[in-house]
Amino acid sequence: MTYHPIDKPCKIDVYPLPSFAAPSLLRGTVAVVIDVLRATTVFTYAVHSGVREVLPVLGIATAHRLKAEYPPETVLLGGERQGLPIKGFDLGNSPQHYTPEKVAGKTLIFTTTNGTIAMHTAKSAQSILIASFLNAEAIVERLQHEDNVAILCAGTNGVETEEDLLLAGCLTTRLIQRRYYQLNEDAEYAANLWHEPTNACALEKLLRDSTGGKNLLALGLEADITASAQLDTIDIVPILPRENITA
Numbered sequence: 413m414t415y416h417p418i419d420k421p422c423k424i425d426v427y428p429l430p431s432f433a434a435p436s437l438l439r440g441t442v443a444v445v446i447d448v449l450r451a452t453t454v455f456t457y458a459v460h461s462g463v464r465e466v467l468p469v470l471g472i473a474t475a476h477r478l479k480a481e482y483p484p485e486t487v488l489l490g491g492e493r494q495g496l497p498i499k500g501f502d503l504g505n506s507p508q509h510y511t512p513e514k515v516a517g518k519t520l521i522f523t524t525t526n527g528t529i530a531m532h533t534a535k536s537a538q539s540i541l542i543a544s545f546l547n548a549e550a551i552v553e554r555l556q557h558e559d560n561v562a563i564l565c566a567g568t569n570g571v572e573t574e575e576d577l578l579l580a581g582c583l584t585t586r587l588i589q590r591r592y593y594q595l596n597e598d599a600e601y602a603a604n605l606w607h608e609p610t611n612a613c614a615l616e617k618l619l620r621d622s623t624g625g626k627n628l629l630a631l632g633l634e635a636d637i638t639a640s641a642q643l644d645t646i647d648i649v650p651i652l653p654r655e656n657i658t659a
Contacts (some may be wrong), residue, residue: 422559424587426580426598430529433564435536442558443537444551444583445652446544446564448575449528449624450505450523453640455537457507459650460637462516467656468528470497474658475568482519491523494603495631497554497630506642507639530566535657537562542650545615549644552586561587568623574605575622581606609643616641 425441427433445608446452455466458537464486469475472493479487490503490510497504499556502512522528533538541564542549557563563583565576581602588603593601609615619625628636 418528421594422591423582423594424563424597425596426432426563426565426577426584426600426602428565428577429567429570430533430564431570433533433562438537438562438564441537441560441562442539442555443532443534443542443564444541444543444555445520445527445534445564445566446576446579447524447527447530447620448544448579449573449619449628449640450507450636451522451524452590453507453546454505454522454545456509456544456646457510457534457639458490458515458520458619459542460646461510461512461514462646463510464517465656466520466522466526466650466652467658468652469521469523469530469534469658470528472523475523476500478521478658485646486517487519487521488515489521491528493525495525495627495633498597498645506633508635508638510523514544520571523578526568530564532657533596534562534652538655540652542652543579543583545582545641545643546646546652547648548579548582549586550647551648552583553591554649555583556590559594562574563602568627569624573623575624577602578618578622581586603609611642612641612643615643648658
């Protein structure tokens with residue numbers, strides 16, 4: 413890894429789980445939320461497909477209540493519980509299903525087991541970006557002039573996951589190749605995990621072997637892993653406005 417010292421101290425803090433990121437630690441930061449398999453990948457696909465806005469919520473009842481406030485033709489419910497689509501919702505948590513034909517111009521009310529918790533945790537940050545492998549380089553380009561970066565991983569049911577730390581390592585490694593940053597211990601760990609894959613199959617294999625990947629394979633959702641393993645294919649940076657975060 414290459415470091416480029418500069419006069420002004422900058423830092424990258426990685427938080428492997430939302431529970432590690434107290435609001436006081438996130439204030440004044442640009443927060444990057446990661447749930448590779450699959451919430452932030454879905455978010456990236458949806459924005460790329462022209463969704464009007466995404467409203468992450470914690471509960472199913474809240475999602476239905478919010479939906480009732482919109483004209484029916486303008487709003488969709490999406491998400492999962494324990495990996496599976498939610499009864500009565502329009503879409504599950506499979507990224508490739510968030511096509512322009514389905515989501516363009518719509519408001520997406522979204523709730524998942526882990527990812528939307530991480531999005532809510534990031535609410536105290538100065539701004540919130542949504543990262544996936546698809547838009548990793550776009551995220552790095554956006555972050556490279558920021559001095560205080562907090563990378564917040566969703567994990568799975570309160571347990572750290574390899575797939576989220578791999579993306580955290582990808583972002584951290586690419587950023588420290590551009591300028592000098594002080595790294596917390598978890599950022600150092602994540603950076604050491606990451607090695608640029610030689611091809612798309614190599615990244616897909618890493619995701620298949622991860623905690624989240626094994627969970628998806630057990631559910632027969634292998635296509636979701638393939639959809640999530642496309643590195644640097646989308647040149648967008650989804651920004652989550654804090655006012656869109658509803659409990």
